[in-house]
Structures are given as C-alpha cells and as structure tokens.
Amino acid sequence: xxxxxxxxxxxxxxxxxxxxxxxxxxxxxxxxxxxxxxxxxxxxxxxxxxxxxxxxxxxxxxxxxxxxxxxxxxxxxxxxxxxxxxxxxxxxxxxxxxxxxxxxxxxxxxxxxxxxxxxxxxxxxxxxxxxxxxxxxxxxxxxxxxxxxxxxxxxxxxxxxxxxxxxxxxxxxxxxxxxxxxxxxxxxxxxxxxxxxxxxxxxxxxxxxxxxxxxxxxxxxxxxxxxxxxxxxxxxxxxxxxxxxxxxxxxxxxxxxxxxxxxxxxxxxxxxxxxxxxxxxxxxxxxxxxxxxxxxxxxxx
Amino acid sequence: xxxxxxxxxxxxxxxxxxxxxxxxxxxxxxxxxxxxxxxxxxxxxxxxxxxxxxxxxxxxxxxxxxxxxxxxxxxxxxxxxxxxxxxxxxxxxxxxxxxxxxxxxxxxxxxxxxxxxxxxxxxxxxxxxxxxxxxxxxxxxxxxxxxxxxxxxxxxxxxxxxxxxxxxxxxxxxxxxxxxxxxxxxxxxxxxxxxxxxxxxxxxxxxxxxxxxxxxxxxxxxxxxxxxxxxxxxxxxxxxxxxxxxxxxxxxxxxxxxxxxxxxxxxxxxxxxxxxxxxxxxxxxxx
Amino acid sequence: xxxxxxxxxxxxxxxxxxxxxxxxxxxxxxxxxxxxxxxxxxxxxxxxxxxxxxxxxxxxxxxxxxxxxxxxxxxxxxxxxxxxxxxxxxxxxxxxxxxxxxxxxxxxxxxxxxxxxxxxxxxxxxxxxxxxxxxxxxxxxxxxxxxxxxxxxxxxxxxxxxxxxxxxxxxxxxxxxxxxxxxxxxxxxxxxxxxxxxxxxxxxxxxxxxxxxxxxxxxxxxxxxxxxxxxxxxxxxxxxxxxxxxxxxxxxxxxx
Numbered sequence: 001x002x003x004x005x006x007x008x009x010x011x012x013x014x015x016x017x018x019x020x021x022x023x024x025x026x027x028x029x030x031x032x033x034x035x036x037x038x039x040x041x042x043x044x045x046x047x048x049x050x051x052x053x054x055x056x057x058x059x060x061x062x063x064x065x066x067x068x069x070x071x072x073x074x075x076x077x078x079x080x081x082x083x084x085x086x087x088x089x090x091x092x093x094x095x096x097x098x099x100x101x102x103x104x105x106x107x108x109x110x111x112x113x114x115x116x117x118x119x120x121x122x123x124x125x126x127x128x129x130x131x132x133x134x135x136x137x138x139x140x141x142x143x144x145x146x147x148x149x150x151x152x153x154x155x156x157x158x159x160x161x162x163x164x165x166x167x168x169x170x171x172x173x174x175x176x177x178x179x180x181x182x183x184x185x186x187x188x189x190x191x192x193x194x195x196x197x198x199x200x201x202x203x204x205x206x207x208x209x210x211x212x213x214x215x216x217x218x219x220x221x222x223x224x225x226x227x228x229x230x231x232x233x234x235x236x237x238x239x240x241x242x243x244x245x246x247x248x249x250x251x252x253x254x255x256x257x258x259x260x261x262x263x264x265x266x267x268x269x270x271x272x273x274x275x276x277x278x279x280x281x282x283x284x285x286x287x288x289x290x291x292x293x294x295x296x297x298x299x300x301x
Numbered sequence: 302x303x304x305x306x307x308x309x310x311x312x313x314x315x316x317x318x319x320x321x322x323x324x325x326x327x328x329x330x331x332x333x334x335x336x337x338x339x340x341x342x343x344x345x346x347x348x349x350x351x352x353x354x355x356x357x358x359x360x361x362x363x364x365x366x367x368x369x370x371x372x373x374x375x376x377x378x379x380x381x382x383x384x385x386x387x388x389x390x391x392x393x394x395x396x397x398x399x400x401x402x403x404x405x406x407x408x409x410x411x412x413x414x415x416x417x418x419x420x421x422x423x424x425x426x427x428x429x430x431x432x433x434x435x436x437x438x439x440x441x442x443x444x445x446x447x448x449x450x451x452x453x454x455x456x457x458x459x460x461x462x463x464x465x466x467x468x469x470x471x472x473x474x475x476x477x478x479x480x481x482x483x484x485x486x487x488x489x490x491x492x493x494x495x496x497x498x499x500x501x502x503x504x505x506x507x508x509x510x511x512x513x514x515x516x517x518x519x520x521x522x523x524x525x526x527x528x529x530x531x532x533x534x535x536x537x538x539x540x541x542x543x544x545x546x547x548x549x550x551x552x553x554x555x556x557x558x559x560x561x562x563x564x565x566x567x568x569x570x571x572x573x574x575x576x577x578x579x580x581x582x583x584x585x586x587x588x
Numbered sequence: 589x590x591x592x593x594x595x596x597x598x599x600x601x602x603x604x605x606x607x608x609x610x611x612x613x614x615x616x617x618x619x620x621x622x623x624x625x626x627x628x629x630x631x632x633x634x635x636x637x638x639x640x641x642x643x644x645x646x647x648x649x650x651x652x653x654x655x656x657x658x659x660x661x662x663x664x665x666x667x668x669x670x671x672x673x674x675x676x677x678x679x680x681x682x683x684x685x686x687x688x689x690x691x692x693x694x695x696x697x698x699x700x701x702x703x704x705x706x707x708x709x710x711x712x713x714x715x716x717x718x719x720x721x722x723x724x725x726x727x728x729x730x731x732x733x734x735x736x737x738x739x740x741x742x743x744x745x746x747x748x749x750x751x752x753x754x755x756x757x758x759x760x761x762x763x764x765x766x767x768x769x770x771x772x773x774x775x776x777x778x779x780x781x782x783x784x785x786x787x788x789x790x791x792x793x794x795x796x797x798x799x800x801x802x803x804x805x806x807x808x809x810x811x812x813x814x815x816x817x818x819x820x821x822x823x824x825x826x827x828x829x830x831x832x833x834x835x836x837x838x839x840x841x842x843x844x
Contacts, residue, residue: 152577159573161641184373193566200570204578295374295643300566330824334782334839336832337824343764345694346757355636356661358651362640369635369644370625376637376644377625385624385631386807393629394811396621399818404802406821417783421689422790424743425750426613431694435764442829445769446836450779456787461795466621468799470792476692477761478768483693488792490614494746497611497703499711501745508713509720515602516717521684521726523691525755528683528726531735533754535672540654540662549660550653553640 011079011102015109022061022111026246028274030111036241036274037108040249041101043286044115044239048104051117052085052095052125054234058113062243069112072096077106083122097122113243116234120187125231127183130291131190131298132235133176133197134169134225138210138218143267146174147258149209149222152201154255160299165291166258168270170242170250175235179294187231193298194226238288239281241274249277252287327464331434331447331473331480333414338444339437340412342464345481346431361550384466405463412482414458414473417451423472426494427485434473434480444480451475595731596705599714599740599747601682606714607705608680608747614699619803674730680749682725682740691724691739695752702740702747711747718742726752778836785843 004015018031037044055069072082072094081099084092098104098115107115119128133153135146150166153176157164164178180190198211201224210221217223228235236242236250251272261269272280328341355364367376384401385393402409436444451457451474458473469484599606623632635644652669653661704711718725718741725740727749738751810816827835 155577155580156570156573159576160569163641182375196566196570200567200574203571204574296641297375300569330826332824334786334843335835336827336839339823339826345759346753347759348757353652353664354655354661356651356653356663357638357640357645358649360638360640361651361653361661361663362638364636364645364650365639366634367637367644368623368632369637370630371633372625372628372630374644376635376642377632381626382632383624383626383629384621385629386619386621388811393622393624393631394807395624395629396807396810400806400810400816401803402821403816403819404806405799406819408799410821410823414786416788417786418788418790420693423792425693425696425741426699426743426748427792428693428696428699433759433761433764436766437826439826439828441767442769442771443827443832444766446771446775446779446832448766449771450776450783453776454780454783454787456783459788459790461799463799466803467618468797470795470797479761479764479766481694485792486614486616487795487797489796490616491792492611492613492615492701494613494701494743494748497609497701498744498746499704499708501712502709505709505713508709509716512604512713512717513721515604516685516721516723516725519601519682519684520723521686523686523726525695525752525758528728528737528752528754531674531728531730532672533735535674536654536664536669539664539668539672543662543664543668544656547662549656549662552659552661 006105008102008105009100011077013077013102013106013109015105020061022058022113023245023247024061024063028247030109032274033111033113033241033247034105034108036247036278037104038101039278040239040281041104043281043288044237045098045101045104046286046292047238047288048098048115048117050083050097050099050121050123051237052083052122053098053107054116055096055107055110055112056114056116056243057111058243059111061111062113062245066243070095073110077102079103080106085122085125095122113241115237115240117237118231118234119190119229120231124183126186128185128187128190128229128231129179129181131178131180131194132228133178133194134173134228134235135176136169136173136218136223136225138215138221138223140220141218141222143168143172143174143270144262144265145208145222146172147262147270149201149205149224150174150176150258151255151262152205152209153197153224156197156201162296162298163290163294165288166253166255167238167288168249168251168253168272170236170240170248170272171244174253174270175250177288177291179291179296180298181293181295182297185298187229189298189301190229191226193301194224194229198224198226238291239277247274248272249274251277251280254287326432328437329410329412329462331412331414331444331458331460333447333458336443336447337411338447339440340434340444340480341437342482343433343435345433356550356552361552363552401466402463405468408461408468409463412460412462412471412473414460416459417454417456418459418472419455420457420472420474423485424491426491427488429469429484429486432482432484434482445478447473448475448478448480452478597678597680597729597731599680599682599702599725599727601725601727604710604714606707606710606747608702608711609705610700610749611703613701613748617800619800619807673733674735676733677730680727680729680740682727685718685721685723685725688722688724688739688741691752692758694758696739697751697753699748699750702749712745715742715745715747718747719744772833775833775836778833778840782836782840782843785840 002019006013006015020030058066080103081097082094084094087093135149137146164176167175201209202211210217210223240250242248249272326342331338331340370377384396388394460471472483474481595610638645652664655661727740728737736751738749740749
C-alpha cells in the first residue's frame with residue numbers, strides 16, 4: 001500500500017510512496033516521516049508559522065540527490081498559505097508558509113526531509129525575531145567544544161541580561177538563539193551584535209573559538225557563524241529532521257543537559273533521534289517556546 | 302554564624318534598614334527667622350514586616366515598578382519620561398522640572414517656619430504623613446538647637462514647602478532630639494465632621510456616666526507592639542509552617558541599572574567577558 | 589460636605605453596641621499630571637518589571653514571596669493568602685482605652701468620621717464620655733479583607749476612627765543616630781525666647797495652597813503659548829556653628 005488518500009484536518013491529500021525507505025541504512029520510510037511530523041507538529045508548527053519555507057527535497061532518500069526549492073511549487077493545493085517576498089532582482093517570489101498540519105504533511109509528502117526557515121517572518125522580512133550564534137566545529141573539534149562555547153556565550157549574555165536558548169543543529173553543531181521579538185530590531189543590529197560577541201570570544205579563547213570562516217582558522221576550533229544573522233539566510237527549523245544516515249532531529253537542549261553532557265564528555269547526549277525527540281517533546285513541551293515569545297532588547301547598540 | 306531569619310526577628314538587619322531609610326527624597330534648608338539649617342528628608346514609616354515582594358515566577362527575580370509605554374510595550378528609561386498636563390483628552394501640555402520649580406522657587410528648597418504652634422492644638426484629622434529630617438554637613442549644631450529649644454518650649458514649627466509637584470503645609474516637630482516633619486492637610490481639604498454629627502438631644506447623663514465607668518475599667522497604656530494584626534499573624538503562622546518543609550527560593554543576582562547607549566558595545570562585552578572568565582561560570586576546559 | 593459612606597460597622601465593647609457608618613475626612617484636590625513618553629507623548633502606565641531581565645512581567649507570571657533573608661524568599665500561593673484573610677465581620681471591637689496624648693502621632697494613618705447609623709443616644713453618650721475623659725479606644729476590625737487596628741476618638745460631637753500603623757512600621761528615632769552636640773544655655777535660652785516670640789495659635793484656615801493657584805496660572809499661561817520664565821531655586825546659606833548665637837540674637841531682635 002504505497003499510495004493513500006488522507007484527510008488531514010478536513011483537507012484531502014494524496015500521499016504517495018509511503019513505503020519508500022528514505023533513510024535506507026536505518027530503515028525509515030516516508031510513512032514514518034509523516035508520522036514523525038504529524039506528532040511533532042504541535043511543537044514544530046509555531047516555529048514554522050509565517051516563515052518563508054525553503055524545501056530541501058530528497059526524492060530518493062538521504063545520501064542521494066537533493067534539491068532546494070525556495071519557490072512554492074505551483075502544483076500546490078489551494079489551501080496552502082503563501083506569501084510574496086521580494087527577491088534581490090526586484091521580482092516577487094511566492095513562498096510556502098507552513099502554518100498548519102495539512103501544509104506540513106503536504107510538504108513532507110514532497111520528501112522535504114529538512115525544513116529551513118529565515119529568522120524573520122514573511123510579512124516583516126527585515127525584522128529578525130531572534131539572533132543566532134551558529135556554532136560549527138572545524139576539523140578536530142566536536143559538538144562538545146561547541147557546547148563549551150555555547151556556555152561561554154550564555155554566561156556572557158547573562159551579564160548583559162539576555163536570555164538564550166540552545167538546540168542541536170542535528171548535524172555536528174549547536175545553535176544558540178537569543179529571543180528578541182521586538183519590532184525595532186534589524187538584521188544589521190543582530191549581525192553587529194553577534195559579530196562583536198564572536199570577536200570578543202575569539203580574543204578571549206583563541207584556541208577554542210574563531211569568528212572567521214577560513215578553513216585553516218577553523219581547525220580544532222569552533223566557528224561562531226554570526227553571518228547567519230541575515231535576511232537572505234535560512235536556518236534549519238527546530239524539530240526538523242536532518243538528512244543524515246539516521247533520522248536525527250534539530251532539538252532543544254536544556255542548559256543543565258548540556259552541562260551534564262560536558263561533565264560526562266559524552267557527545268551522544270547531544271544527539272536526538274526521531275523517537276527520543278517525540279517522547280521528550282511530548283513529555284516536556286516546547287523548550288523553545290521562549291524563542292517565540294520572549295521580548296528582549298539588544299543593549300549598547 | 303547563621304543569620305536569624307526574618308520570620309523570627311521582626312526587623313531586618315540594621316544595615317539594610319539604614320540603607321532603606323536614608324534614601325533621600327528631598328534636601329534643602331529648614332529655616333526659622335535668620336537661622337538656616339541644611340537638612341534632608343528621610344522616611345519615618347515603612348511597610349511592616351509581613352509585606353510581600355513581588356517576584357518573577359520563572360526565576361524569582363524581584364519585580365520593580367517601571368513605566369511602560371503601552372504602544373511599544375517597552376520600558377521607558379527615566380530620561381525619556383516627560384510630565385504632561387491633560388488639556389483635553391489625549392492632548393497634553395508638557396511641564397518641565399524647571400518650570401515646576403519656578404512656580405515657588407524658594408519653597409522648593411526651603412522649609413521656612415512661619416510660626417510656632419502647640420501640637421496639641423492640631424486636630425489629628427490634619428495629619429497626613431510623617432518624615433524625619435536629618436542634618437546635613439555643617440547644620441548639626443543649629444539642628445540640635447532647634448530640636449532642643451522646641452522640646453523645651455513644647456512647640457512645633459509650622460511651615461510650607463514644595464516637593465515635586467505639590468506644596469505641603471507641614472509641622473516640624475522635635476522627637477527625642479530628632480526633627481520630624483509631618484505633612485498636614487490644608488484646611489480646605491479637611492471635610493467637616495458636622496455633616497455626620499448627630500442631632501444633639503438632651504444628654505443622657507446617666508448613660509454617659511455608666512459608659513465612663515466601663516471605660517475607666519478598660520484604661521491601659523498605649524502599646525502598639527501588642528495589637529496583633531490577625532492577618533499578619535495568620536500569615537506568619539502559615540509561613541512558619543511552610544518554612545519547615547519547604548526551602549526558600551533564591552533570586553538571581555541583580556546588578557545596578559546602567560546607563561545604556563553611551564557605552565561602546567565591544568567595551569561592555571570585553572568587561573563582561575573578564576567577569577565571566579573570572580567567575581568561571583562556564584566550562585571552557587576541553588575534555 | 590462629607591463623602592459618601594463606604595463601610596458600616598458596629599462599635600462594640602462590654603455590652604455596648606453602637607452602629608456607625610464610615611466617611612472620609614479629607615478630600616484632596618490637586619492638579620494631576622501624567623507621565624508621558626517624550627517622543628510621542630503616549631501616556632505611560634506603571635508595570636512590574638523583572639529586575640533581572642528588564643522585561644514587563646504579566647500578572648500570571650508574578651509570584652508573591654516573603655523575604656526570609658536577602659534574596660531568599662518563601663513563596664505563597666493564592667490559597668494560602670486567602671487562608672490568612674481574617675473572617676469578615678462588622679464589629680469594631682474596642683479592647684481598651686488609652687489617654688489620647690499617649691499615642692504618638694507617627695502611628696496615625698488614615699482617619700474616618702463615624703456617623704451614627706441608629707442608637708443616636710448611645711452614640712452621643714459614648715462621644716461625650718470619651719471627650720470628657722480624653723481617651724481613645726483601641727480597637728480592631730476587618731474591612732475589605734484587611735485587618736486594621738485603630739483609635740476611636742471623639743472630635744467634638746463626632747466620633748472618628750483613625751487607623752494606626754503597626755509598631756514595626758514606624759522607624760525608630762534612634763536609627764537616625766543624630767550626634768549630640770553640646771549647646772550653651774545661652775543659645776538654648778535665646779532659641780526658646782525666639783520660639784515663644786514667634787508662637788501663634790494653630791489656625792489652619794490662614795493657609796491656602798497658594799502653590800496650587802500659581803501652578804494653575806502657569807499652566808494657563810503656557811497653554812496660551814506664553815513663555816515661562818525659569819527661576820532657579822536657591823539654597824540658603826547654612827548658619828555656621830560659630831555664627832549661631834549671633835543669628836539667634838539678631839532674629840530675636842527682629843521678632844521683638
């Protein structure tokens with residue numbers, strides 16, 4: 001039974017290739033993927049809402065060819081919400097807004113395993129509602145090093161009375177997000193601020209941190225990618241699956257959890273598979289809720 | 302040594318109290334005739350011991366009262382706050398501090414005693430709010446003299462002064478060598494008791510004497526310590542019970558509010574970074 | 589005119605019951621200002637703000653804590669607070685009577701006039717007895733979920749009730765630690781003479797709030813678009829300790 005007509009919240013949707021194994025070395029079919037996204041949707045949807053989705057489609061599964069799709073496919077069902085956003089060439093592009101479960105299931109039926117969204121909402125593309133520190137380990141560094149850097153960033157931000165939230169990238173790195181949710185902040189502000197933080201950290205911990213993209217400079221260090229604070233960039237959405245060997249999730253981490261992982265020296269505590277992500281989210285709720293609601297102001301700008 | 306908890310000792314530590322009291326709200330001069338005494342005004346009363354602090358349920362940070370702009374949903378720093386007089390709904394006339402002070406420039410810096418009175422003549426209905434006056438440098442001797450001379454003559458000074466947006470009629474009184482200042486209501490603000498006064502029929506002499514007898518049997522000394530407030534006592538009881546099986550919550554350390562915007566971001570980050578490194582709150586060591 | 593009644597109760601002690609209604613004793617009329625945001629003149633409102641995050645905290649995120657020691661709080665929930673509420677009652681229970689003069693005025697908080705609700709003879713007899721004996725009844729009552737203690741007094745023919753502050757709400761004089769500076773008898777004598785010279789009966793009606801009138805005038809002027817001359821308040825030069833006697837003598841001469 002590979003094709004099925006499903007009714008999700010009153011909308012009819014034809015789901016195709018349900019038994020296609022999209023994570024072949026692990027054994028995780030499209031049906032599994034749809035089931036994951038259906039159950040994670042209460043937590044995931046608020047973070048996708050009103051953001052221009054970039055689809056990252058893996059029609060033949062992970063490890064095979066994939067393609068990005070920024071434009072919302074024209075063959076979309078009528079109930080898919082869209083927005084028009086300006087492109088650099090002055091044209092306006094229609095993008096998908098994943099505001100409900102139907103759309104999420106439809107998008108997943110297109111095998112968009114990963115969900116990437118900008119830091120701003122489609123109706124105010126120049127106003128980020130959070131600032132991110134994308135921590136990316138270079139060769140010879142690992143996710144625990146990213147964790148050390150994340151703790152320093154958190155302590156530094158605390159001095160400035162800014163709270164922040166942590167999630168795994170689902171790959172090798174970590175993302176520290178600083179909720180802003182203010183109409184007044186711009187990407188220029190968040191870029192300047194995050195870059196200053198990155199540079200100060202690099203000066204204080206030259207063996208651990210770099211603020212520069214160059215490959216050699218990243219060796220054995222954690223690269224703080226501040227340039228993600230840009231209207232043209234997207235980040236993997238929290239609770240999104242990643243297209244790796246196993247269905248790993250970009251998942252929120254409580255700060256104590258990070259400390260425990262560092263104390264144990266155990267990088268696997270910072271990796272969350274689909275099943276653990278679901279059971280944890282259903283138990284603890286959305287650890288990333290603050291990112292959506294907390295209003296903070298970047299000082300000293 | 303373990304500090305006694307405030308559940309059992311009714312007073313806060315003397316240091317904190319001192320800090321709390323001597324927060325200055327006004328300073329200027331008390332004068333009578335040709336004598337001028339530099340003073341500052343300090344609190345004489347404060348909320349009692351069973352008063353609560355409002356906390357943030359999330360992390361138990363204390364809450365402060367601040368002015369919020371409802372349009373921007375933002376806290377407005379003091380330097381952006383102005384004073385407005387509402388001419389008609391929504392239309393304000395801005396009044397600056399300087400303009401306000403210009404209304405009565407002398408009175409906004411001087412409590413000038415116009416005459417001396419017997420405090421007993423002041424109907425308590427006039428009492429509004431008590432403060433203490435503390436001498437400022439150089440004024441200690443004249444301060445002592447005024448306090449002592451008023452004590453000996455059993456008089457209090459009557460004066461007017463302006464604090465903030467308001468002028469106050471005040472009594473300056475001596476209490477155990479200390480000057481206190483009691484704001485009084487203006488007579489125009491005091492409502493007449495006549496309106497509620499009952500018709501005076503023939504006095505029930507007999508009943509009045511009977512009551513006098515009862516009252517006589519109930520005469521005691523005034524002792525404010527013994528009049529327990531039922532609600533306070535109930536609360537203290539609940540708190541004592543609770544303290545037995547429940548640990549108190551702790552609020553995070555809250556720094557002083559700093560001037561923002563004038564400071565360079567990098568300099569602030571560097572400074573904070575040094576602090577972070579020093580306190581070693583993070584685990585930057587590599588495993 | 590007296591304000592309207594907002595609470596009724598019964599004065600009670602030793603078989604005596606006098607039903608009364610409470611009325612305010614003062615009505616302040618002042619010019620009100622509002623705090624505005626300078627840039628757009630939006631009227632500001634007070635808000636509780638987290639001292640740590642500097643963010644407004646909505647009601648549902650506020651908690652009440654009793655401070656045990658600095659920074660350490662015992663939390664109390666709504667049910668516990670309600671449990672502490674005194675039982676509502678209409679009785680103003682008089683526990684004892686004290687000489688009026690023994691209540692330090694620092695304890696007086698807020699006064700109410702009491703109007704007899706019935707039993708006028710009993711009311712008059714009580715007011716008369718208390719007036720003649722110059723006593724105040726120390727009583728407790730509960731009103732709007734709060735418990736109060738206060739002084740019942742007779743002012744002329746009218747009974748009044750003044751709420752009193754609790755002992756720990758009045759900051760002791762000693763905490764000011766005023767230095768005891770020796771004064772000469774001569775200074776004290778002249779100081780006392782000067783005070784007596786300047787003494788007058790308390791006649792509050794002599795004083796009207798001139799400032800209020802001038803403030804109104806200033807606002808009117810500014811509203812008409814006229815310029816307000818800014819006058820700088822000046823601090824008076826303090827009388828130095830060695831010039832004190834001289835200043836007192838000069839004052840006395842001027843007063844006399």
